[in-house]
Amino acid sequence: MPALATEMEKKAATVLCIDDEQTALHLRQSVLESAGYRVLTAKSGARGMEVFRSQSVHAVVLDYWMADMNGMQVAREIRKLNPKVPIIILSAYGELLDESLGIADLWIRKGEEDPQYLLSSLEELLKNRPIASQRV
Amino acid sequence: MHENRRAFQFGRQRIYNQFLGMASRLTNPGQGSVSGPDRDRLSLVIENFGDPVIVADHTARVTLLDSVSKRLFGSDKAGGEDGIAANRTKLDRYLTAFTFSVLECQDKTISFYDPNLQSEVEYAAHSIKIYDSRGQCAHTVTVLRDCSNSNKVERLQLERRMEMEKFAATGKLAGTIAHEINNPMEAIKNAVYLLRDRVDPASRPIYDALKSETERVTRIVRQMLGLYRNAGTFGSFDLNGVIEDTLTLFSRPLEKARVVVDKRFGQLPAIKGSADQFRQLLSNLVVNAADSMPKGGKLTIRTRYTQSASTGYGQCSLTVADTGTGIPPAIRPAIFDPFVSTKGEKGTGLGLWIVKGIVEGHSGRILVRSTVGRGTIIKIIFPVSPD
Known part of the structure; x- marks a missing residue:
């Protein structure tokens, strides 16, 4: 599978954003779109899984605290379907070390980092990872 | 006799x-x-x-x-x-x-x-x-x-216990508040980021204020969380190494501020405690020292270990001294309280409060000597148990 290395390919990458807070989700989507990504959004963990199963997704950015299932549960489900897709979990509670081993690629402390950090991390993860088509 | x-x-x-x-x-x-x-x-x-x-x-x-x-x-x-x-x-x-x-x-x-x-x-x-x-x-x-002398020891112990309980409770509260703030903060930061190219020149100062004040909130929250976050990760570490790491991190800004660093490291045994917390403690002290020397100066960091020959118990001291503006006598009694700062808007007033918490977490104590116009010496002493 080809690595996503070039700027052109990055622009084409699709990011799935999952968060049950509408305002936060919308703003995060805009930030990602401003960097050239195609963004799919889901307002719950379950809905996020549906989108992930049905569409081609190159990376997932999801919130930890959601009403229906937490970010780790979603990440585990995604990992079952695809062991390689980059997953970034946003958490105001920082990293939950014991749970995160081998599941999320990166935890970002919500609110502490500038949006550029999310963008540069995402770019880095996509550069270093071969992408797989997620359609199952 | x-x-x-x-x-x-x-x-x-x-x-x-x-x-x-x-x-x-x-x-x-x-x-x-x-x-x-x-x-x-x-x-x-x-x-x-x-x-x-x-x-x-x-x-x-x-x-x-x-x-x-x-x-x-x-x-x-x-x-x-x-x-x-x-x-x-x-x-x-x-x-x-x-x-x-x-x-x-x-x-x-x-x-x-x-x-x-x-x-x-x-x-x-x-x-x-x-x-x-x-x-x-x-x-x-x-x-x-x-x-009040007759019960001084008991009183001091009680005071210390109460202080620590208060500190633990405040730390937890600070952590909770910080988390509650961080959720909306992410949205605010994203919004500010998205507006960056859409601001007309007349509104630019307003946008800049929004951005810098947002960053200020982040600084406060980060410091509040700093003391809550690494509470559990105690191990064994090399204090001199941690100091070197921290100074490397600050080498550029210190150089820019024309602050000369004088390192005097003693031979130290491995320290039991949290390296992360000490990194935080040092950052706070180094930043304070640098901020107190706007026209440059000298930052001295000294470590020393002394051991009792009979018991094997030793103590380690870490001294951070600057040639800066010093702490005004009026605020000296309150320097370890939260939200007390000499730096006006620039400071969060949490730096020394956190330092105090970390030192107490390592059963240590802090001595402060400060002369206005001459500088400040902060000495931290904590016990090192044998083996």
Whole structure:
């Protein structure tokens, strides 16, 4: 599978954003779109899984605290379907070390980092990872 | 010597009575003036008495201060701190009133500023007159008893426990608040980021203020979380290494601020504790030091280890000294409280509060010496157990 290395390919990458807070989700989507990504959004963990199963997704950015299932549960489900897709979990509670081993690629402390950090991390993860088509 | 040793066996109250007894024997008009061995014995007792002792002559001029009262009133050449000068004035007024009164002895409550505790301490002053062979007042002896002294150890322990409980509770609260703030903060930061290219020039200053104030909130929250986050990760680490790491992190800004770093590392054993917390502690101290030297200066970081030959227990000290502006006396008592800052809008007022929490978490203590215009020395001492 080809690595996503070039700027052109990055622009084409699709990011799935999952968060049950509408305002936060919308703003995060805009930030990602401003960097050239195609963004799919889901307002719950379950809905996020549906989108992930049905569409081609190159990376997932999801919130930890959601009403229906937490970010780790979603990440585990995604990992079952695809062991390689980059997953970034946003958490105001920082990293939950014991749970995160081998599941999320990166935890970002919500609110502490500038949006550029999310963008540069995402770019880095996509550069270093071969992408797989997620359609199952 | 004999007087002194025996006195020790009978406790403070006994010493006090013996001292006054000896003083009154010496005042017996038939015995003449205080001289020879008596005088030596008296000096010895005064020196080892433990409570402040002040001897003055018949004009109320102080002629002898023991080492404890020198701490309160300065040495013979008065001066130094404001608090000491004020003590001296108060003492002079007290002695004048007593010396020229008709009273033979007097008990009074009087408060003095304690430079170590940096607060006023209440004393019970007991004064007697010593008469010469003609029956005239030759000297006065005043003993100050710290009213709160009797239970000092228990009080200090209780205070420390309460402080720690308060700190733990505040830390937890700070963590919760910080988390609640961080959720909306992410949205706000994204919004600010998205607006960056869409602001018309007239509104630019407003946008810049929005951005910088948002960053300020982030700084506060980050510091609040800093103390909550790494609470559990205790291990064993190399303190000198942690200092090197931290200084490397700050090498560029320090260089830019024309701050010269002087490292004096001692040989240290592995320290038990949290390296992350020490990194945070050092960052806070280094940032404070650098901020206090806007025109450049010298930052000295020293580590030292000393070990007791008999018990094997040792202690490690970490000193961070700057040649900066110093801490104004008015805020000195509060520097370890949260939200107290000398830096105005630039500071969060959490730096030293966090330092204090970390030091207490490692069973250590902090000593601060600061002179306005000269600089600040912060020394942290913590125990190192053997093995």
